[in-house]
Amino acid sequence: xxTLVRAxxxxxxxxxxxxxxxxxLCLERGQVLGLLGANGAxxxxxxxxxxxxLAPTAGRIEILGIDxxxxxxxxxxxxxxxxxxxxxxxxxxxDEYLTYxxxxxxxxxxxxAEAVATAKQRCGLDEHGRRLIATLSRGYRQxxxxxxxILHRPAVLILDEPTxxxxxxxxxxxxxxxxxxxxxxxxxxxxxxxxxxxxxxxRVMILHQGRVRLDAAIQTSRPTNRWRVQLGEPLAVEAxxxxxxxxxxxxxxxxxxxxxxxxxxxxxxxxxxxxxxELDLCExxxxxxxxxxxFFDLIGAExxxx
Amino acid sequence: xxxxxxAREIRTGLVTPLLWVLLGSGQIVLAWIFLHVIERFxxxxxxxxxxxxxxxxxxxxxxxxxxxxxxxxPLLAMRMLSAELRDGSYERLAxxxxxxxxxxxxxxxxxxxxxxxxxxxxxxxxxxxxxxxPLDLGQIAAATLGLWLAALFFGAIGLQASSLTEQPGAAVxxxxxxxLLFSIIGQAETLTAQDLSLFGWLAWNEHLxxxxxxxxxxxxxxxxxxxxxxxxxxxxxxxANRQLD
Numbered sequence: 001x002x003t004l005v006r007a008x009x010x011x012x013x014x015x016x017x018x019x020x021x022x023x024x025l026c027l028e029r030g031q032v033l034g035l036l037g038a039n040g041a042x043x044x045x046x047x048x049x050x051x052x053x054l055a056p057t058a059g060r061i062e063i064l065g066i067d068x069x070x071x072x073x074x075x076x077x078x079x080x081x082x083x084x085x086x087x088x089x090x091x092x093x094x095d096e097y098l099t100y101x102x103x104x105x106x107x108x109x110x111x112x113a114e115a116v117a118t119a120k121q122r123c124g125l126d127e128h129g130r131r132l133i134a135t136l137s138r139g140y141r142q143x144x145x146x147x148x149x150i151l152h153r154p155a156v157l158i159l160d161e162p163t164x165x166x167x168x169x170x171x172x173x174x175x176x177x178x179x180x181x182x183x184x185x186x187x188x189x190x191x192x193x194x195x196x197x198x199x200x201x202x203r204v205m206i207l208h209q210g211r212v213r214l215d216a217a218i219q220t221s222r223p224t225n226r227w228r229v230q231l232g233e234p235l236a237v238e239a240x241x242x243x244x245x246x247x248x249x250x251x252x253x254x255x256x257x258x259x260x261x262x263x264x265x266x267x268x269x270x271x272x273x274x275x276x277x278e279l280d281l282c283e284x285x286x287x288x289x290x291x292x293x294x295f296f297d298l299i300g301a302e303x304x305x306x
Numbered sequence: 307x308x309x310x311x312x313a314r315e316i317r318t319g320l321v322t323p324l325l326w327v328l329l330g331s332g333q334i335v336l337a338w339i340f341l342h343v344i345e346r347f348x349x350x351x352x353x354x355x356x357x358x359x360x361x362x363x364x365x366x367x368x369x370x371x372x373x374x375x376x377x378x379x380p381l382l383a384m385r386m387l388s389a390e391l392r393d394g395s396y397e398r399l400a401x402x403x404x405x406x407x408x409x410x411x412x413x414x415x416x417x418x419x420x421x422x423x424x425x426x427x428x429x430x431x432x433x434x435x436x437x438x439x440p441l442d443l444g445q446i447a448a449a450t451l452g453l454w455l456a457a458l459f460f461g462a463i464g465l466q467a468s469s470l471t472e473q474p475g476a477a478v479x480x481x482x483x484x485x486l487l488f489s490i491i492g493q494a495e496t497l498t499a500q501d502l503s504l505f506g507w508l509a510w511n512e513h514l515x516x517x518x519x520x521x522x523x524x525x526x527x528x529x530x531x532x533x534x535x536x537x538x539x540x541x542x543x544x545x546a547n548r549q550l551d
Contacts, residue, residue: 014551051401055549076403087398089314091321103310104402148398 002029003065004078004156004186005050010059012045019045020210023059027156027186032178034201034218035190036295042210043190044084047160050188051081063156077106080154084161086145090134094125097133098147105152119147122177124170138165146174150181157181159189163196175200198291206295218291225261226287227270228252232280243277245269258287307404311412312419315386319420324381332374332427339370340431360432360442364518367428368449372514375424375457376489380481382420383464386413387545388477391469406546410465410538417461418454425454445520452517455530456510460485462537469544 007025011018020042027033035043048054050061052068052075061068063075089097098116107115120126123143128136136144142165149157162178163171178187178200191197197204198218206214229240234254241249245265250258261270267284274281319325343366347359390396399409429450435441460481467481468474492509506512510533513526 053397053400053549073403073405076401079401081397081401083394083397083401085394087393087395087401089318089395091318092314096317100310100314101398101402104307104399104404106307106403 004029006062008060011057012049013057018210023212027188029186030182032182032187032201034197034204036197036204037207041207043207044160047158047190051079051158052076078155080149080157082145082149082159082162086141088133088141092133094131095129101148102151107152115151119151123147139170142166155185157185157187161191162189194291194295227259227267228285228287229257229259230283231255232282243273245273307408308412311409312415315413315416316419325420328378329423332424336367336427336431339366359439360445363432364445364449367431368453368518371428371453372456375421376460376485378424379421379457379460380464380478382417383461383468384474384477387468388471388474392472406542410542413465418458421457421461425457448520448522449518452514456514458534459510459530462534466537466541469541
C-alpha cells in the first residue's frame with residue numbers, strides 16, 4: 001500500500017510538560033484514521049505536529065516520504081488541515097477566501113476557479129459564494145473550513161473535530177464526504193464522538209496522557225446483539241444460560257449480567273423469556289459498542305456502576 | 307506569494323473602517339494646520355518671511371502627518387498578526403507551503419500600501435496651491451519620501467509588536483511604547499556631553515526633519531531602511547520560533 005504519513009518516535013514537550021510521547025503513526029492511502037482521547041490527551045498537539053504548525057521535540061514526520069521538518073514547503077503542498085477553529089477572515093466573501101487559499105496552496109492560476117467551484121460543491125456551499133464569511137452560521141463556517149482544506153486535493157487531510165457545530169444532517173453528509181475523499185487520500189481526524197469515529201474510520205488510535213494506548217483496525221458491520229440486564233434478585237449465571245434466546249451470559253454482579261443473544265432473536269424475546277421464568281426484570285439495555293468499552297477500559301475511566 | 311498575502315491585507319484594510327477613519331480624521335487635522343500656516347504666512351511682510359512657504363508647509367504638514375502615521379501604523383499592524391494569532395486565521399498561513407519571510411514581507415507591503423494614502427495627504431493639500439504660488443516640488447517629493455519611509459519604520463515596529471502577543475490592544479500599546487522611546491531618545495542628548503550624538507542619531511524625528519528640509523541623505527535612508535530591516539528580522543524570528551513554543 002501507498003504510505004502517506006509516517007511518524008516515528010514523535011514527542012512534543014511544552015516546558016516540563018510532555019504533551020506527546022513516542023507516538024508511532026502510519027497512514028496508508030484510502031485509510032481514515034480516527035484519533036480518540038479525552039481532553040488534554042494530546043490529539044490536537046498530534047495533529048498540529050502532523051500539519052507542520054508545531055515542530056516535534058523528538059522524532060520524525062514524513063509526508064509521502066518528505067521530511068516535514070527539513071522540507072516543510074514540499075511536504076505542506078500535500079497537506080490539507082482543518083484546525084479546531086476554522087481559520088477564516090470574516091471580512092472576505094466565500095469565493096474571495098477560497099481563491100486566496102488556493103493561491104496560498106500554489107495552485108496554478110488556471111486551475112483556481114475550477115478548484116474553488118469543486119470544493120464549494122462538495123461542501124454544500126454552491127449558493128453561498130458571494131456571502132460574507134461574517135454572516136455565515138457556525139455550521140457553514142465549519143463547511144468553509146473543510147472546503148479550504150480539500151481545495152487543492154491534498155493526499156493527506158487532517159481534520160481536528162470536523163463535526164463540531166454541525167447539525168445531525170450535516171454530520172451525516174460530512175461522513176459521506178470523508179468516505180468519498182478517502183478514496184484517493186488518507187485522512188486523520190480527531191473527535192470526542194465515539195460513534196462518529198466508529199462510523200467513518202477504518203482505524204482508531206486512542207491517546208491517553210500523550211501516549212498511544214491503542215492503534216487498531218475497527219471491525220465494521222458486525223451487528224451487536226449484546227445486552228445488559230439487571231434483575232430484581234440475585235441469580236446464578238448458569239440459570240440464565242438455560243433460557244432459549246441466550247447464547248452466552250456473563251455475570252457482572254450478583255444481579256447484573258451481560259447477555260449475548262442467539263442469532264435471529266432480539267431483546268423482546270429475551271424479556272419474554274425472563275418474565276416466563278418469573279424473574280423480575282429491572283433493566284434491559286444494549287451493551288456499549290466494542291470501541292466504547294475499549295476506550296473506557298484503556299483510559300481507566302470505566303464506570304463502576306450501572 | 308508575497309503579492310497574494312499583501313493583496314489580502316490590502317483588501318481587508320479597504321473593507322474595514324479603520325483606514326477610512328484614519329484618513330478622514332487625518333485630513334481634517336491637516337486641513338486645519340494648512341489653513342493656519344497659510345493665514346500666518348500671508349499676514350507677514352516680505353521682510354519677515356524667513357523661510358519659503360513650501361518649507362513652512364512641509365515642516366508643519368509633514369511633521370503632523372508623521373505623528374498621524376505613528377498612531378495609524380500600529381493600529382493597522384495589530385490586525386495583521388496579533389488579531390490573526392488570536393482568531394486562529396494565522397494557522398491558515400502557517401499551514402500553507404509559504405515561507406515565514408514571505409508572510410512578513412507580504413504583511414509589510416500590505417501595510418505600506420495602506421499607509422501610502424496617509425503619507426500622500428500633505429502633498430495632496432499642497433497641490434491646492436498649484437498655480438497660485440510657486441512650490442518647490444523637489445522639497446515636497448523629498449518630504450513625501452521621508453514621511454513614507456518613517457511610516458514603514460513605524461509599520462515594521464508595529465508588525466514586530468503584533469507578532470509578540472495574541473492581544474491586539476497589548477500589541478498597539480507595546481508599539482506605541484517603542485515608538486515613543488524612539489521619539490524622545492534624542493532628548494537624552496541634553497543630559498549627556500554635547501558631543502555624544504548617538505541618542506540624537508537614534509531618534510527618527512532628526513532623520514525625518516532633514517527630508518522635510520529637502521535633503522535626501524544616504525545616512526538618513528540607511529537609518530530608516532536599517533531599522534525596518536531589523537524589526538522585520540525580529541518579526542521573522544519570532545514567527546519562526548512559534549513552531550517551537
